[in-house]
Amino acid sequence: MSFFALVSYAIAASFTPGPNNLMALxxxxxxxxxxxxxxxxxxxAGCFGVTLLACLLNLALYQWIPGVRIMMGVLGTGYMLWLARKIYRSTGSGTEKGIRLAYSLRAGFWLQFVNPKLLLYAITAVSTFVMPHAPSLLQLLGVSALLGVIALFSSGSWAAFGALFQPFLMRHERAFNTVMALMLAYSAVAGWL
Structure with missing residues (x-):
């Protein structure tokens, strides 16, 4: 498993705007x-739970349908390239003001189970970077914990940015999106190396 590619993908996918980060901000x-x-x-905590479920689902699919490995890798790579393009072309953070927000531990946890960005992110990370390399249960737990920790830093950073740097980020959003898109594109290619 390419640890650097996995971490690059996780950082790029986690730190870009999405429901978690926008709510934290x-x-x-x-x-x-x-x-x-x-x-x-x-x-x-929700990211850890969703990733662990994605690991177990992928493990079951790989054992029952051996040919699914290449198909899931291709789908994961395609999704990452699509996401990189979407992030690069993004012109704004979106509008979240119409949504009723709840800022509790429970709300943050359960949001992960309905967050399409996280669901696709977890499945892509596991199927592209972990499953092709004969993972053990310990590796699957480790990757789930790693993605949970990255989610903690990501949402925590966006919360800090929301409190301190919101005007600055809005002025330099284009450069930030470009860096995130390049990291995703690298991750998509590196998953096949």
Whole structure:
């Protein structure tokens, strides 16, 4: 398994705008950083849970249908390239103001199970970077924990940005999106090396 490619993909996918990060940013802007720690912790725990479920699902698919490995790798690579293009072409963070937000540990946790970005991210990470390399149960737990920790730092960073740097980020959003898109494109190619 290419650890650097997995981490690059995880950072690029985790730190780009999505439901978790936008809620953390907006919540910290409204409530302050300290009141967002429960929500951010819930996001991390939920990410661990979703990733672990993705690992177990992939493991079952690989054992029952051996040919699924290449198909899932191709789908994962295609999704990463599509996401890189979408991030690069993004012109704004989207509008989340119409959504009723709850900033609790429980809300952060359960959001992960309905967050399409995270669901695709977890399945892609596991099927592209872990499953092709004969993973053990310990590896699957380790990858799940790693992605959970990255989610903690990602949402925590966005909460800090929301409290401190929101105007600056909005002015330099294009450069940020370009860097994230390049990291995703690298990850898509590196998964096949």
């Amino acid at each position: 907006d919540g910290a802007r409204r409530l302050g950083f300290r009141r967002m720690t429960a929500f951010v912790t819930g996001v991390s």
